[in-house]
Amino acid sequence: MTITEQRPGYRYVGTRPVRHDGLDKVVGKARYAADLVLPGMLYGHVLRSPHAHARIVAIDTSAAEAMPGVRAVITGADFGDLPADDPERNMTRNLMARDKVLYEGHAVAAVAATTRRQARDAAEAIEVTYEALPHTLDILEAMEPGAPLLHEDIFTTGLDSEPSEPSNVANRTCYERGDIEQGFAEADVVVEGEFVTKPIHQGYIEPHACVADTGQDGKTVIWCSSQGHFRVRSQTAAMLGWDTSRIKVIPAEIGGGFGGKTTIYLEPLAVELSARAGRPVKMVMSRDEVFRATGPTPGSVIRVKLGATGDGRITAAKAWLAYESGAFPGVWAMLGCMCVVSPYNVENFLIEGYEVVVNKPVNAAYRAPSAPMAAFATDTLVDEIARRLDMDPIDLRLLNCPNKGDQAPYGPKWPLIGLRECLEAIRDSEHYRSRPAPGHGRGVASGFWFNIGEASSATVNLNENGTATVVTGSPDIGGSRASMALMAAEELGIDVHAIQPVVGDTEVVGFTDVTEGSRATFATGMAVVEACRDLKGQLRGRAARMWDCDVDEVEWADGQATHSGGEHEPLALADITAEAGRTGGPLGATASLNARGAGPAFSVQVTDVSVDEETGRVTVERYTTAQDAGTAIHPDYVEGQMQGGVVQGIGWALNEEYIHDADGVMENPGFLDYRIPVASDLPMIETIIVEVPNPNHPYGVRGVGEVGIVPPIPALANAIHDATGARIRELPMSPPRVLDAIMSGNGDGG
Amino acid sequence: MSRTHVSCNINGDDVEFLCDAGESLLDALRDEMRLMGAKEGCGTGDCGACSIIMDGRLQCSCLVFAPEADGATIVTVEGIADGDHLHPLQQCFLEGAALQCGVCTPGFLVAAKALLDRNPEPTETEVRYALAGNLCRCTGYDKIVRSVLAAADRMKEEVAG
Numbered sequence: 033m034t035i036t037e038q039r040p041g042y043r044y045v046g047t048r049p050v051r052h053d054g055l056d057k058v059v060g061k062a063r064y065a066a067d068l069v070l071p072g073m074l075y076g077h078v079l080r081s082p083h084a085h086a087r088i089v090a091i092d093t094s095a096a097e098a099m100p101g102v103r104a105v106i107t108g109a110d111f112g113d114l115p116a117d118d119p120e121r122n123m124t125r126n127l128m129a130r131d132k133v134l135y136e137g138h139a140v141a142a143v144a145a146t147t148r149r150q151a152r153d154a155a156e157a158i159e160v161t162y163e164a165l166p167h168t169l170d171i172l173e174a175m176e177p178g179a180p181l182l183h184e185d186i187f188t189t190g191l192d193s194e195p196s197e198p199s200n201v202a203n204r205t206c207y208e209r210g211d212i213e214q215g216f217a218e219a220d221v222v223v224e225g226e227f228v229t230k231p232i233h234q235g236y237i238e239p240h241a242c243v244a245d246t247g248q249d250g251k252t253v254i255w256c257s258s259q260g261h262f263r264v265r266s267q268t269a270a271m272l273g274w275d276t277s278r279i280k281v282i283p284a285e286i287g288g289g290f291g292g293k294t295t296i297y298l299e300p301l302a303v304e305l306s307a308r309a310g311r312p313v314k315m316v317m318s319r320d321e322v323f324r325a326t327g328p329t330p331g332s333v334i335r336v337k338l339g340a341t342g343d344g345r346i347t348a349a350k351a352w353l354a355y356e357s358g359a360f361p362g363v364w365a366m367l368g369c370m371c372v373v374s375p376y377n378v379e380n381f382l383i384e385g386y387e388v389v390v391n392k393p394v395n396a397a398y399r400a401p402s403a404p405m406a407a408f409a410t411d412t413l414v415d416e417i418a419r420r421l422d423m424d425p426i427d428l429r430l431l432n433c434p435n436k437g438d439q440a441p442y443g444p445k446w447p448l449i450g451l452r453e454c455l456e457a458i459r460d461s462e463h464y465r466s467r468p469a470p471g472h473g474r475g476v477a478s479g480f481w482f483n484i485g486e487a488s489s490a491t492v493n494l495n496e497n498g499t500a501t502v503v504t505g506s507p508d509i510g511g512s513r514a515s516m517a518l519m520a521a522e523e524l525g526i527d528v529h530a531i532q533p534v535v536g537d538t539e540v541v542g543f544t545d546v547t548e549g550s551r552a553t554f555a556t557g558m559a560v561v562e563a564c565r566d567l568k569g570q571l572r573g574r575a576a577r578m579w580d581c582d583v584d585e586v587e588w589a590d591g592q593a594t595h596s597g598g599e600h601e602p603l604a605l606a607d608i609t610a611e612a613g614r615t616g617g618p619l620g621a622t623a624s625l626n627a628r629g630a631g632p633a634f635s636v637q638v639t640d641v642s643v644d645e646e647t648g649r650v651t652v653e654r655y656t657t658a659q660d661a662g663t664a665i666h667p668d669y670v671e672g673q674m675q676g677g678v679v680q681g682i683g684w685a686l687n688e689e690y691i692h693d694a695d696g697v698m699e700n701p702g703f704l705d706y707r708i709p710v711a712s713d714l715p716m717i718e719t720i721i722v723e724v725p726n727p728n729h730p731y732g733v734r735g736v737g738e739v740g741i742v743p744p745i746p747a748l749a750n751a752i753h754d755a756t757g758a759r760i761r762e763l764p765m766s767p768p769r770v771l772d773a774i775m776s777g778n779g780d781g782g
Numbered sequence: 783m784s785r786t787h788v789s790c791n792i793n794g795d796d797v798e799f800l801c802d803a804g805e806s807l808l809d810a811l812r813d814e815m816r817l818m819g820a821k822e823g824c825g826t827g828d829c830g831a832c833s834i835i836m837d838g839r840l841q842c843s844c845l846v847f848a849p850e851a852d853g854a855t856i857v858t859v860e861g862i863a864d865g866d867h868l869h870p871l872q873q874c875f876l877e878g879a880a881l882q883c884g885v886c887t888p889g890f891l892v893a894a895k896a897l898l899d900r901n902p903e904p905t906e907t908e909v910r911y912a913l914a915g916n917l918c919r920c921t922g923y924d925k926i927v928r929s930v931l932a933a934a935d936r937m938k939e940e941v942a943g
Contacts, residue, residue, distance in 0.1 A: 050876045057884030058872040060819020060859035064885060067818040149802075235919045237823040237831055238885040287821070287885025288919050319824040510882045510920065668879035672921055676882065679922030703828035703917060711923040712907075712914040 084696025137324030215348025215380030219339025238287020260546025291397030450660030450724030473755025479742025484549030489542025498606025505544025525591020550735030629728025648771030662734025677740025793861025830916030
């Protein structure tokens, strides 16, 4: 279902063609990184730390080097160290430990050998002498003075006074406006709570994989699964101390990323092993390695206090957020601060966030990173306000809904946004208008995510038969090639299947930032449109030559050139490309740009659940999500993003968590014990695409990849409360925790 | 170490290969036969990306030792289509946008074929349980389930027509 104020008369945008890369994927021919085989290829294997925190005293690789089939062995000593202020330094120290290991799973050495088994056996034969150090796993404990220190050089930034001692708190972020005391004084209702979440993993089904082939000329070619091959190039160059021109990165099909493949883990190791062995080297992680050494999104402790007047106006918000970033600091607390009350207009607020390092894997982005935990706190408390005031939770949100021109808590004025339209879409939905079935509980929640622009490039070449090739630098993680083709078809006026969308390697297309921040269809789409518009100008010029008239007399519409005076029969695009050799040569255009004006994304969701009061098991009985897409270029894949985000949120809310033992060893590094949702856990996910076009994109695209994961946690928490009376403030809301909450009568009385 | 000789039928072809005794059938399919459709998502039978049909039964090929395939008849995702004529499941997955990244798709297609082979008219619930051994992190399963149901309808029409 799509709700659109008014859609211009597009021919292709908004249609649902079969995706161009689909056929290869249903017949098993699509080539992912682990599928590549090169002649003479070796296999690499990484040795990882068994300790959560330890000093590396010595590494003896002699036994491993003497084993059959072993061609190269590397350790941290084989890589240079970047200066302390280099932004990639932590990445390089994550890829290969230097003086200390900082988490269980931290890489300490790597081997290349003729077979996988030889490589694994040799890695296990490397003797590492460790001096175990005290570790810290708990975010609040890690913040305390006297906690085991991960780094001697982290001094908290953003404090009022500069600290004299190092700590595990990397930085403090603060957003403040108005008079918070006055705001709470005006409130008739005040609610507050502490919310706790564990790290969880992106859970892409394809483990990290790459093949590197380093030649005697000192250049290397990398085939890999990543969300951004230009970043693979720059990060690999940083780790190796190479010039980027020595590195070519060819993007393979990517088997899911969700933010987890925006950074690298294996590529420089494979390049170095390949250089030493003089042979191509393939490295593929096991699922166990994926859990122990990549990803997760932060665990968090978030305390929020909200005040509202008796008629439901939120007058004050106070938020304290601590995000654990794993072994090296990230930007997670800052992002959480920017999102925590953004779906609400609040005049008085104080938001402060702390970025905390702990002895766990280094965090990576995960779909709207940091926003879901923040929404868990705020949207649970907003539900409490609605109950206390006996207000409809959608009406309460509409009352506090920001509009264009209002100032967002993190600074800028809101551009045109579609939160109100999403709230109204849910309010008016058949789901919300119907009563929950007897015994079922209902919850609603809203969510916000920024979306971003960044750099993108596209090259569009017209072929002599009137077809087009669209080359971009954005890896396609969810159907974006189809979107590029649709936008090009709309511009050029040729059939979408006359367009071949391609993801080009680092040497055939201009620099393009990572596919992240819901930016591919927005930003790279803009580059495609710009290149197509350049081409349309060229096509008019060619038609003018063919007609021997002034170019101003030629118009381009619906895929053909027409003469303004009507003196010539229209020329279709294929008529012009067929004559291109005689009118000036091949037709092609390139556009590179920094996309500005990404449209903020909002989603509002409603769910009905049942709760087995004997076991605590929560069943999602019905789920509806409304999301502002701006304009849905390919509605099937917009719905797919919405549904996928919701279901990841459901898994996060109900099942998923990293479980570490007291020694800091992960206890559930596999899909049996780290249980992501399966088909039988779920109902259909009903979608309402709301379209409030983004005025900064030629087709109004906003970016749809991420925000869908933000509302599910509070929506489910609110639904569980509605069903049972229990307020749960810690994830996951797994059967034991739900049962405990029911038994202890942990309600808010609301 | 001497290698084990295996003869079997894969997707209608009689084939032979050599493998290590401890090698998984998944590795043998990929490394020895260069059939790259089946994927390794976990190596522990939890994700279903390596699903195959072996002697009529749905299996995770990562949990089968390659020598166990001797004498077996195996269908992988590469063998589902009839030449250039896609299986209705493949066609419905394409039309129904039942894939995003596509890495789980071969396993889902094989598992769905195994379901429809034994139950041509499954209910939504039966589809959901039959596919519960296959993990997809992209789609939320909605469009996969709908596409399997659509394929079942289409196959029924083809039989009736």
